[in-house]
Amino acid sequence: MTTDKATGPTRxxxxxxxxxxxxxxxxxxxxxxxxxxxxxxxxMLLILKANPLAAYxxxxxxxVGSRFGLTQTLVKATPLLLVGLGICxxxxxxxxxxxxxxxIIAGALMSTWFxxxxxxxxxxxxxxxxxxxxxxxxxxxxxxxxxxKARLNVNEILSTIMLNAIALQLMNLLLQGPLMDxxxxxxxTFLAQSAQLPQAVWLPRLVxxxxxxxxxIVAVVLAVVVYVFLWRTTIGYDIRxxxxxxxxxxxxxxxxxxxxxxxxxxxxxxxxxxxxxxxIGVQHRLLEGLTSGxxxxxxxxxxxxxLHPIGLIPASILFGGLLVGADTMQRAAQVPSSLVDALxxxxxxxxxxxxxxxxxxxxxxxxAEQMDQEGTA
Amino acid sequence: MKSVFSVAVVTGILxxxxxxxxxxxxxxxxxxxxxTSGVVNLGVDGIMLFSxxxxxxxxxxxxxxxxxxxxxxxxxxxxxxLMSFVSVTLKAEQGVSGIGLYMFGLGMSSLLLKILIxxxxxxxxxxxxxxxxLSDIPVLGPVLFRNSILVYGAFLCVPLVWxxxxxxxxxxxxxxxxxxxxxxxxxxxxxDGIRYVSVCAGAVLAGIAxxxxxxxxxxLFQDNLTAGQGFIAVALVYxxxxxxxxxxxxxxxxxxxxxxxxxxxxxxxxxxxxxxVMLPYVLTIAALTVTxxxxxQPAALNKPFERGES
Numbered sequence: 001m002t003t004d005k006a007t008g009p010t011r012x013x014x015x016x017x018x019x020x021x022x023x024x025x026x027x028x029x030x031x032x033x034x035x036x037x038x039x040x041x042x043x044m045l046l047i048l049k050a051n052p053l054a055a056y057x058x059x060x061x062x063x064v065g066s067r068f069g070l071t072q073t074l075v076k077a078t079p080l081l082l083v084g085l086g087i088c089x090x091x092x093x094x095x096x097x098x099x100x101x102x103x104i105i106a107g108a109l110m111s112t113w114f115x116x117x118x119x120x121x122x123x124x125x126x127x128x129x130x131x132x133x134x135x136x137x138x139x140x141x142x143x144x145x146x147x148x149k150a151r152l153n154v155n156e157i158l159s160t161i162m163l164n165a166i167a168l169q170l171m172n173l174l175l176q177g178p179l180m181d182x183x184x185x186x187x188x189t190f191l192a193q194s195a196q197l198p199q200a201v202w203l204p205r206l207v208x209x210x211x212x213x214x215x216x217i218v219a220v221v222l223a224v225v226v227y228v229f230l231w232r233t234t235i236g237y238d239i240r241x242x243x244x245x246x247x248x249x250x251x252x253x254x255x256x257x258x259x260x261x262x263x264x265x266x267x268x269x270x271x272x273x274x275x276x277x278x279x280i281g282v283q284h285r286l287l288e289g290l291t292s293g294x295x296x297x298x299x300x301x302x303x304x305x306x307l308h309p310i311g312l313i314p315a316s317i318l319f320g321g322l323l324v325g326a327d328t329m330q331r332a333a334q335v336p337s338s339l340v341d342a343l344x345x346x347x348x349x350x351x352x353x354x355x356x357x358x359x360x361x362x363x364x365x366x367x368a369e370q371m372d373q374e375g376t377a
Numbered sequence: 378m379k380s381v382f383s384v385a386v387v388t389g390i391l392x393x394x395x396x397x398x399x400x401x402x403x404x405x406x407x408x409x410x411x412x413t414s415g416v417v418n419l420g421v422d423g424i425m426l427f428s429x430x431x432x433x434x435x436x437x438x439x440x441x442x443x444x445x446x447x448x449x450x451x452x453x454x455x456x457x458x459l460m461s462f463v464s465v466t467l468k469a470e471q472g473v474s475g476i477g478l479y480m481f482g483l484g485m486s487s488l489l490l491k492i493l494i495x496x497x498x499x500x501x502x503x504x505x506x507x508x509x510x511l512s513d514i515p516v517l518g519p520v521l522f523r524n525s526i527l528v529y530g531a532f533l534c535v536p537l538v539w540x541x542x543x544x545x546x547x548x549x550x551x552x553x554x555x556x557x558x559x560x561x562x563x564x565x566x567x568x569d570g571i572r573y574v575s576v577c578a579g580a581v582l583a584g585i586a587x588x589x590x591x592x593x594x595x596x597l598f599q600d601n602l603t604a605g606q607g608f609i610a611v612a613l614v615y616x617x618x619x620x621x622x623x624x625x626x627x628x629x630x631x632x633x634x635x636x637x638x639x640x641x642x643x644x645x646x647x648x649x650x651x652x653x654v655m656l657p658y659v660l661t662i663a664a665l666t667v668t669x670x671x672x673x674q675p676a677a678l679n680k681p682f683e684r685g686e687s
Contacts, residue, residue: 044488048489048492048493050492096470096472096473096476098476148662148665148666152666154662154665154666155612155615155665157419157472158608158611158612158615158661158665159662159665161605161608162608162609162612162658162659162661162662163658163662164605165605165655165658166655166658166659166662169651169652169654169655169658170651170655172651173649173651173652176649176651177649296476296480299473299476300480303473336487336488336491336492338484338485338487338488338491338600339484339488340484341480341483341484341487341488342480342481342483342484342485342488343484344480344484345423345477345478345479345480345481345482345483345484345485346477346481347477348473348474348476348477348480349459349463349469349474349477349478349481352463352469352470352473352474352477353462353463353467353469353474354467355468355469355470356467356468356469
């Protein structure tokens with residue numbers, strides 16, 4: 001008891017089921033990580049004789065300083081949220097999915113081919129069908145490392161990275177061949193991009209004269225769905241059990257490899273969906289560089305959101321804003337946007353490093369609670 | 378296809394292979410040391426990128442290749458310390474912290490390239506050093522014994538790392554903290570200390586791997602110069618079953634396929650470039666599925682050590 005005086009008085013009024021101090025810890029640590037990274041970044045800029053205040057001011061202005069900037073932040077947050085939902089599912093099963101980039105490409109490829117092929121379908125049918133097809137394509141790209149891990153014990157980190165490179169080359173191959181824009185071929189420009197998709201499949205815009213599209217709403221709805229899936233269904237429970245303690249899960253009869261393969265497949269599906277919304281929501285065609293590193297930034301967002309689907313929503317908006325602001329910073333303050341990439345790496349290092357403290361804190365509190373119960377009994 | 382198998386082309390393929398294998402050898406042998414101590418360092422690619430930049434920039438500004446190499450080793454050491462601190466002292470999930478290190482190295486090298494150099498520049502890298510007599514051997518001589526000093530160094534590292542791990546007290550300690558950290562700890566071996574040393578040694582080698590790209594093989598630096606070679610190096614450690622000789626075999630096989638792919642393109646054989654570029658990655662996945670001798674995997678791989686927890 002004496003070791004834990006600070007939380008002593010409040011312990012009696014805590015609402016059972018909602019652990020507010022735990023949530024606070026899950027917010028404080030990641031936010032501290034971002035602040036820490038920004039401070040280090042400011043130090044680096046000073047050494048490089050750039051003005052950190054001007055750089056960060058233009059970053060914030062770009063992200064939230066205008067109506068268009070704000071909507072752009074949400075546009076970038078959408079694929080981050082979708083990729084991050086998949087990362088949450090995978091990490092909860094103790095599987096590390098680095099394959100977001102490849103899975104986004106898989107989804108983007110299929111969501112380009114499908115509406116081009118079925119261009120006569122009406123929008124109410126074509127949009128959901130394209131989303132499902134893209135989800136399945138991404139899921140397939142996640143299923144490959146999943147089944148390799150389950151059956152042949154192939155390290156999923158390495159196989160997903162290789163599959164990223166393979167997907168990228170596949171996209172290049174198709175963009176220079178069957179999927180290349182016939183208009184580009186006719187005009188002899190040979191741009192590596194596909195034809196524009198039929199208007200029926202374009203996602204409706206939420207705010208006129210901006211790029212914000214209905215995919216943002218889909219992503220938020222899916223965040224709730226994933227929350228319900230992970231915490232209110234048997235399969236979700238099994239996935240989390242596998243991640244928390246694989247040995248205990250095995251003894252209680254859960255097929256650990258199967259659930260890990262399933263979680264990678266689902267993770268791939270959500271990343272694939274991120275590719276779909278980029279194609280039918282933003283670009284309306286497939287083109288090189290479409291993934292914009294969302295597969296990696298989605299991991300950062302998921303960690304920032306403490307691997308919780310609802311926590312992921314503000315985290316995605318934060319990193320969406322950082323990405324938008326980075327471009328503005330590059331234009332206005334002449335500080336390369338790659339600064340933000342380096343800072344994202346520092347955030348990951350900080351958040352993964354701070355997990356120890358939250359773990360220690362949790363076990364200390366558990367012990368204190370046990371002592372409490374012993375005291376009252 | 379006949380031309381692909383002429384003597385000149387085959388020696389060309391072999392010579393390209395020696396160069397291509399060089400960064401893989403440094404990086405994968407370094408990763409072998411780190412993993413033998415129980416730490417998976419996934420940030421190798423980030424270390425290679427940052428170090429490749431450091432080597433290039435130092436060479437460009439001072440004109441000294443050796444200072445360039447030193448800069449790369451130093452950056453490698455610092456990145457290794459960062460990785461050790463987060464993964465060993467703070468006991469982070471190694472897969473995640475390694476990705477963080479990768480993103481940091483990728484971002485930093487790109488940032489510094491744009492701020493400090495700006496335009497595309499090249500340096501004159503380490504020249505080929507023909508070894509007297511041996512380089513005059515017909516056919517094989519020019520392939521094996523007319524390379525730059527960093528290429529020789531990479532192949533020399535194979536027996537050196539083997540000797541370190543199999544024939545020295547330090548090697549024994551590295552293995553023991555990777556196999557059974559609790560037992561090593563009870564014998565008075567500093568588990569964290571040995572892991573710091575191993576991760577940092579591996580990171581310095583990863584740094585030299587980066588330098589071998591920017592000031593010996595390509596003589597330039599650009600965004601994402603490594604294009605994922607560091608990750609392939611990590612895969613080679615699994616493929617080589619944590620043995621320096623196995624890593625050598627993997628690196629040679631991998632580089633041979635890559636070299637063949639490059640030559641096929643140069644000779645104008647009609648294969649789409651994307652398919653050719655894809656080949657090595659497909660090969661890596663295939664190599665990972667081949668059941669390697671998993672008995673050799675360090676038992677405490679990827680597991681942070683904490684006293685009092687079994």
